[in-house]
Structure formats: C-alpha cells, structure tokens
Amino acid sequence: MFEGLRGYPAHGCVSAVMQLRPHMRRMLQSCRIVNLPLRWSEDELCEAVLATVRANGYASCYIRPLALRGYGQLGVDPTHCPVDMTVIVIEHGAHFGAEAAEKGIDMGTSSWRRMAPDTLPAMAKSAANYLNSQLVILEARANGFADGIALDAQGHVSEGSGANVFAVVDGVLHTPNIGSSILQGITRGCVVQLARDAGLEVREVTMPRELLYCADELFICGTAAEITPVRSLDRKQVGAGARGPVTTHLQAEFRALVTGAKPDRHGWLVRA
Ligand SMILES: Cc1ncc(COP(=O)(O)O)c(C=O)c1O
Incomplete structure (x- = not known):
C-alpha cells in the first residue's frame, strides 16, 4: 500500500504538504481493505511524512509513503510476513511538463x-x-x-x-x-x-x-x-x-x- 503526496514551496518552512491528513487516512483505509496491519496511527504517519520532508529539505517534492509485507515466509498467505514502512521524498517539478x-x-x-x-x-x-x-x-x-x-x-x-x-x-x-x-x-x-x-x-x-x-x-x-x-x-x-x-x-x-x-x-x- 502506498500514497503519493506533494510538497509545495512555502515561506518560512521547508515545504507545505498538500492534503497530508486525507492522504494518510486513505493509506490506512487501503491497508484496512487488504488486511495489512499497520502499527502506526494517522498522527504518527503524518509526523513521519513531515519529518522526512524536513530532513530532505526539498521545497518542491513528491512524497511516497510505502507500507509493504517484508520477508517472513514464501507462500501466498502473507499473515506471518512483517509489515515494514518507508517514506521516500524526491525533488519534483511539473509531471507532464x-x-x-x-x-x-x-x-x-x-x-x-x-x-x-x-x-x-x-x-x-x-x-x-x-x-x-x-x-x-x-x-x-x-x-x-x-x-x-x-x-x-x-x-x-x-x-x-x-x-x-x-x-x-x-x-x-x-x-x-x-x-x-x-x-x-x-x-x-x-x-x-x-x-x-x-x-x-x-x-x-x-x-x-x-x-x-x-x-x-x-x-x-x-x-x-x-x-x-x-x-x-x-x-x-x-x-x-x-x-x-x-x-x-x-x-x-x-x-x-x-x-x-x-x-x-x-x-x-x-x-x-
Ligand atoms: C489510478 C489513480 N487514480 C487517481 C489518482 C489521483 O489521486 P490523487 O488525487 O489522490 O493523487 C491517482 C494518483 O495517485 C491514481 O494513481
């Protein structure tokens, strides 16, 4: 499960993140739909995104929180695979030019x-x-x-x-x-x-x-x-x-x- 957010240049801070909470809420909903147990709350997800944006320092950025099943066992049933989470931030301009x-x-x-x-x-x-x-x-x-x-x-x-x-x-x-x-x-x-x-x-x-x-x-x-x-x-x-x-x-x-x-x-x- 993942999300895609955008940060826009703003005065007095690294970046202004667009619709942070709705995106993180949708991420939790996506996880609920597919029974992927995420152990972080909406507030914690929001804070993780903001901390990663601050740490990378890009004013104009694309942010990709990603929750995935890590290594546990091979097989179709994912129940015993641990859930890992990553937040990726890249510098970003116009998508289609x-x-x-x-x-x-x-x-x-x-x-x-x-x-x-x-x-x-x-x-x-x-x-x-x-x-x-x-x-x-x-x-x-x-x-x-x-x-x-x-x-x-x-x-x-x-x-x-x-x-x-x-x-x-x-x-x-x-x-x-x-x-x-x-x-x-x-x-x-x-x-x-x-x-x-x-x-x-x-x-x-x-x-x-x-x-x-x-x-x-x-x-x-x-x-x-x-x-x-x-x-x-x-x-x-x-x-x-x-x-x-x-x-x-x-x-x-x-x-x-x-x-x-x-x-x-x-x-x-x-x-x-
Ligand atoms: C398949 C699909 N539909 C619609 C959207 C638009 O969604 P949003 O406005 O939340 O980025 C996206 C973008 O992520 C998408 O991948």
Missing part, C-alpha cells in the same frame, strides 16, 4: 479495462493495481498519446493511469462515481470543492464513453498531474482544442492555493 498545463495533452481510450470490482479493490492504493496502470500508459505512449483513459469492466469511463477524469458538458462538471473502479482521488475532491466554490454544478455519474466526445472541456487531475487539460481524445479534438474557461479557472484557483498566492481557505496545506 509545464507546456501540458497550458496547451493540454493528447489521450487515448485504453483497450485495457480497469479491474472489475470483484477482482482487485480500486479504492485501495495498492501497488498490485498499478500493473493495470502501467499497461494503460504503456499502450497509450506506444500509440503516441501522453496517457490513456481506461473504461471500467462495464465499459463506463473509469480513470487515467494515475489521475481522475472530469468532463465539462453544457457548463456542468461530470466525473465518474466511485462505483466505476476509480481511486477516490484527493485532488478530485479538491476540484469538486473549487468548482462548488465557483458556483458550478458537479455530477458524479456513471459516465458513458461518448460523453467524453461531447465534452466542451476535458481534464485529468491527480497529485502528480495536478489539473491537466486534455486537448484531444482518440485523435478527436476536445471542444476548441485549447484549454477552456472552466479548466483555466480551476487550474488558476488550485495554483493560487498551493503556491500561497491566495489564503489556504480550506486548510489543505501543512507546513513541514
């Missing part, structure tokens, strides 16, 4: 589906799920796309290899609901909040693939991707083929909050 945030990326619908709900638990951020993500992004890149969008086992839109999907249709923000084998993204939650702050309607839906082709704007979001516009899907232009007004607004608000240009009104940042 600075240009992508402005111009958008080209994506393709993957031939790989997300895991069916009775196979692997999509809500758990488990390394096991990321073989599926790897297949999605490898196929997308081989086809000349920046990333892929996977459908769920029923053929509805699920998510990107490492990000959630949003479509703006007639001014309403649509995103797949948690029944569509998605990871319940923390950034997805921030986007919903920022959209509602702006008076936009947000619908969590079972999303037919073709809704994506009808979208005026499309974007993906995640800790690494932040908010990245999608300018084409399956070689079809999205909207006007450029970042649209809703995406632009949400991106600007998100940036202003994480860079400290605007007050952290939702209490999303924790100073390390």
